[in-house]
Amino acid sequence: MAELVPGGNQPLPDGVLKISVPGPFDLSLLITDDTGQVSGDTDFVFYNQPSAPGTRLDANVITLEPARLRPGASRVTVVVSPAEAGTVLGRLPAPVMSLTSGSGAICARFTPPKPVHETVLLLAEIYRRGTAWKVRALGQGYADGLAGIARDFGVDISDDAPEPATGRDALTGDFTALVNAERARSGVPPVAPDARLTAAAQAHASAMAGQGRLSVESPDGASVYQRVTAQGFAYLTIAEHLVSGPRTPTDFLAYCLSSPATRRPVLDPALTSAGIARSSDDRGGDAYWTALWARPLTPDGLARTASEVVALTNAERAAAGLRPLAADPGLSSVAQAYSADMATRGFYSHTSPEGLAPWDRARAAGCTHRGIGENIACGQRTAAEVVQGWMNSPGHRANILKTDFSHIGVGYAGGGRAGTYWTQLFGLAP
Numbered sequence: 001m002a003e004l005v006p007g008g009n010q011p012l013p014d015g016v017l018k019i020s021v022p023g024p025f026d027l028s029l030l031i032t033d034d035t036g037q038v039s040g041d042t043d044f045v046f047y048n049q050p051s052a053p054g055t056r057l058d059a060n061v062i063t064l065e066p067a068r069l070r071p072g073a074s075r076v077t078v079v080v081s082p083a084e085a086g087t088v089l090g091r092l093p094a095p096v097m098s099l100t101s102g103s104g105a106i107c108a109r110f111t112p113p114k115p116v117h118e119t120v121l122l123l124a125e126i127y128r129r130g131t132a133w134k135v136r137a138l139g140q141g142y143a144d145g146l147a148g149i150a151r152d153f154g155v156d157i158s159d160d161a162p163e164p165a166t167g168r169d170a171l172t173g174d175f176t177a178l179v180n181a182e183r184a185r186s187g188v189p190p191v192a193p194d195a196r197l198t199a200a201a202q203a204h205a206s207a208m209a210g211q212g213r214l215s216v217e218s219p220d221g222a223s224v225y226q227r228v229t230a231q232g233f234a235y236l237t238i239a240e241h242l243v244s245g246p247r248t249p250t251d252f253l254a255y256c257l258s259s260p261a262t263r264r265p266v267l268d269p270a271l272t273s274a275g276i277a278r279s280s281d282d283r284g285g286d287a288y289w290t291a292l293w294a295r296p297l298t299p300d301g302l303a304r305t306a307s308e309v310v311a312l313t314n315a316e317r318a319a320a321g322l323r324p325l326a327a328d329p330g331l332s333s334v335a336q337a338y339s340a341d342m343a344t345r346g347f348y349s350h351t352s353p354e355g356l357a358p359w360d361r362a363r364a365a366g367c368t369h370r371g372i373g374e375n376i377a378c379g380q381r382t383a384a385e386v387v388q389g390w391m392n393s394p395g396h397r398a399n400i401l402k403t404d405f406s407h408i409g410v411g412y413a414g415g416g417r418a419g420t421y422w423t424q425l426f427g428l429a430p
Contacts, residue, residue, distance in 0.1 A: 004110040004124075004137035012066075012126070012133045016102035019062040021080050021095045021123070024195045024231070027062055028079040029055055030153045033072045038153050043070075047171070050280075058206045058279055060199070064126065066133045076126040077138075077153070081119060084195035089115035089141070097123050099135055112139030172198055175249040175276045175291075179266060182257065188269045191293070196231035197275025201290040203227050204242075208288040209279035214242045217417065224290065229343075229415040233273075234297040236305065237381065238414060239265035241291040249276075252289050265293040272296070297414065306332065306410040308383035309424070313400055313408065316391055320401050328427060330367045331409025335423040337361075338376075339411035342421040348378050358425060369407065369427030373399045378418035386422045404428050 002010040021027055029045035031052060032038055042052055050057040054068035055076070064076060080095045082088070089095075094114045099107045115121055118141030125136050172193045180190040204227050207218035217223045224240055241262065246252040257263050265271055271293040278289045295301070307327075314324040338361060342348055351357055356364070358374035375396045380386035390396035399405070411423035 002108045004108055004135070006112065006137050006139040009134050009136040010108045012099070012107055012135055013101045014067075014133075015065070017064045017066070017107070017126070018100045018102075019064060019078055019097060019124075020100075021060050021097050023060070023093055023095060024083045024199055025060060025080050025092070025095055026083050027057060027060055028081065029057065029062060029064075030077040030079065031055065031069060031073050032075045032077065032153060034074050036075070036153065039070070039072065043073075044153075058209070060202070061206070066126065066128070074128045078123045078125070080121050080123050082195075083198060084193075087119075087195075089118050089121060095121065095123065099124075108135055110137040110139075112137070115141045118142055171249065171278065172276055175253065176274065178249055178253050179274065182253070183267060186267050188267050189272070191272060191274045194233065194273040194275055194294075196233040197228065197273060197292045197294060198277060199275070200224065200227040200231045200233070201275040201292050202277035202279070205277040205279040205288050205290040208242065208244070208290070209281045209286075212281050212286075214244055214288070216240075216242065221417070223417045223419070224292070225415055225419040226346075226417065228292060228294070233294065235294040235414045236297045236301045237270055237295040238419060239268070239271060239293045239381070241265065241289065241293075243289045243291075244286050246289060247287060252276075252278075252291070256291065265291075268293070270295050302412065305383055305412050306336075309387060309410045309412075309422070310408055312383060312387040313424070316387070316400055322401060322403060323406075325405060325408040325426070328367075328369075328407035328409050330365060331362065331369070331407055331425045331427050332411070333409070334362050334365045334367065335409040335411030335425040336413075337365075337411065338425075339413040339421040339423045342376070342378070342423075343413040343415035346416050348376070348418065348421070350374055350376060362425065362427070367427065368430045370430055371404060371428035373402065373405060373426040375399050375422075375424040375426075377422040378416070378420060380420060380422060390424070399424070399426055402426065 031043040045052050045055050045057055053070045054065045056063045082092060094111055097110045101107055110124055120142040122138045122140040124138055127134060176193045183190055204224045208214055211219055241256055243255055246255055256266050273294045276291045278287050280287055310327050347353060359372040362372050375390050377386050377389055380389055405426040406429045407427040409425040413421045
């Protein structure tokens with residue numbers, strides 16, 4: 001593998017190539033001849049026009065087959081821009097381009113010098129020399145967006161036309177406007193688009209299209225919730241729509257509003273951020289949609305959720321004639337750490353991967369309680385839902401209603417394969 005520097009080049013193997021740039025970015029392609037000019041607007045590949053002969057764009061991955069490019073094409077320029085409109089690249093992590101062969105071997109990687117004021121960057125060009133193909137690293141920035149690049153390459157954009165929105169921006173903008181109109185009619189505050197949720201939605205929609213079926217998890221085991229946290233979005237509450245079939249944002253929203261269960265996330269005032277994406281199945285042409293709805297995690301929000309679990313637990317004890325449990329900072333810290341550990345490392349058990357039981361973890365954290373009990377749960381979306389679930393389980397119910405317990409700590413974390421992880425840690429006073 002070659003780590004390229006600006007101007008550096010590298011021969012490429014024959015066959016299929018894949019170009020990826022992870023993160024909050026949109027990718028585009030410009031297909032040109034030896035003069036550096038496109039032959040028509042169809043040589044500009046971006047989200048709303050995601051394919052051309054020999055090329056296909058899915059999320060942040062380009063599939064390229066140089067041998068199948070249109071006649072006369074001798075160069076493909078890779079363009080990166082922020083996924084969120086109005087953002088300069090200097091506010092984002094430096095884009096890192098990886099180029100792999102059809103077998104998955106990495107051929108080249110390029111990290112350009114970090115841009116400052118630019119809104120678009122020419123990352124690299126794949127070009128033909130004789131019968132072989134090579135890649136050259138570029139790193140050339142533009143401050144006037146995709147419109148400036150399009151004009152330089154000969155794409156027909158009239159002087160008074162607005163700059164074309166990048167794909168995610170256009171779809172997100174259309175859908176957000178439709179959703180917020182519905183929320184306004186219902187007296188609900190608007191939802192705000194979030195580039196991290198959109199990137200996670202795009203990755204998941206592409207994975208579903210690739211396997212040709214709806215699923216919370218992709219074939220590699222990655223869940224839609226793990227995609228969200230991988231983008232750096234920590235959530236207190238999350239909901240999702242995974243749908244195939246609708247062709248337009250209007251049709252998709254109509255499905256989301258078609259039943260009480262699917263309507264709830266759209267009109268839930270607690271869900272304040274959203275992301276949406278779609279991808280097409282190459283085999284049948286079906287459209288796969290992912291919409292993510294979330295409330296960002298905040299310290300106050302986490303504290304309120306834990307307090308609600310304690311209050312609901314004590315309400316169950318009061319109904320059984322038992323004294324309330326006192327919130328314990330030490331137990332709370334251990335419970336929170338364990339929920340976060342299950343979400344981060346993707347396991348679900350009373351025993352940690354290192355073999356530590358609840359009392360081992362409590363003792364290691366300095367808790368001196370004479371007895372320890374633990375309830376865990378995953379997948380529940382609210383405090384009321386998780387406490388009700390525990391009460392419906394004899395073993396968990398016994399812990400909640402155990403006469404001897406005097407203290408409680410609660411932990412909650414979002415992420416992992418299940419989406420939510422809850423911990424109750426009970427203690428008997430020293």
